[in-house]
Amino acid sequence: MFGYGWGLDPTFIILIPAILFAAYAQSKINSTFNTYLRVRNSNGYTGFQVARTILDNHGLQNIPIELINGHLTDHYDPRKRILRLSDAVYNGNSLASVGVAAHECGHAVQHQEDYAPLTIRNTIAPVASIGSQLSWVLVLAGLFFGWLQLLDIGILFFTVAVLFQLITLPVEFNASSRAIAMLTEYNLVPVNEVGPAKKVLDAAALTYLAATIVAVMQLVRLLLLRGRRD
Numbered sequence: 163m164f165g166y167g168w169g170l171d172p173t174f175i176i177l178i179p180a181i182l183f184a185a186y187a188q189s190k191i192n193s194t195f196n197t198y199l200r201v202r203n204s205n206g207y208t209g210f211q212v213a214r215t216i217l218d219n220h221g222l223q224n225i226p227i228e229l230i231n232g233h234l235t236d237h238y239d240p241r242k243r244i245l246r247l248s249d250a251v252y253n254g255n256s257l258a259s260v261g262v263a264a265h266e267c268g269h270a271v272q273h274q275e276d277y278a279p280l281t282i283r284n285t286i287a288p289v290a291s292i293g294s295q296l297s298w299v300l301v302l303a304g305l306f307f308g309w310l311q312l313l314d315i316g317i318l319f320f321t322v323a324v325l326f327q328l329i330t331l332p333v334e335f336n337a338s339s340r341a342i343a344m345l346t347e348y349n350l351v352p353v354n355e356v357g358p359a360k361k362v363l364d365a366a367a368l369t370y371l372a373a374t375i376v377a378v379m380q381l382v383r384l385l386l387l388r389g390r391r392d
């Protein structure tokens with residue numbers, strides 16, 4: 163998304179540390195996930211069994227657990243109230259599998275309890291999704307035609323997308339802390355295996371943090387570009 167004529171302007175430099183951090187976070191989640199995907203949890207439970215146990219214990223028997231294609235595609239769908247787990251998590255009995263399964267259950271429980279950051283996140287999600295795509299069109303058109311109002315509207319849309327990223331952080335961190343608590347509470351993993359499961363979730367949290375920092379720095383860059391045109 164870097165248009166001709168401004169892709170290599172000096173403000174690009176402020177993005178470089180954020181992009182490097184994002185690359186580091188991505189390699190960290192891949193290596194941590196792959197490491198603990200090879201470590202079987204000593205109870206031998208699959209991600210599906212762990213998720214079903216947690217959901218049932220929370221009175222969420224009505225939430226189905228589906229298998230979804232792909233790698234790290236696991237998520238809870240709040241609109242359809244479905245938990246979707248990738249093959250490695252659904253059928254796997256590794257520490258990574260049970261950690262991720264419990265994390266996604268954390269989102270389902272947040273939804274059940276109307277956890278405020280999740281409610282806010284779901285409310286602004288449609289605007290943020292349109293905003294993050296439309297903002298660049300408006301920004302590039304605004305810069306190209308030198309029409310500052312268009313640029314400002316683009317920056318406003320992008321700001322909503324950044325707010326969405328920011329509110330995602332407490333949602334993700336909280337789902338992971340719930341996951342660790344529930345794995346312990348229902349004796350799904352022995353105490354000495356909680357640490358490794360937490361490492362996987364901490365690495366995943368790092369990718370959300372990195373994505374947020376990239377978005378914030380992009381916003382700073384847009385404001386710098388805007389400032390130069392006054």
Ligand SMILES: [Zn+2]
Pocket residue numbers: 265266269333334337
């Ligand atoms: Zn999550």
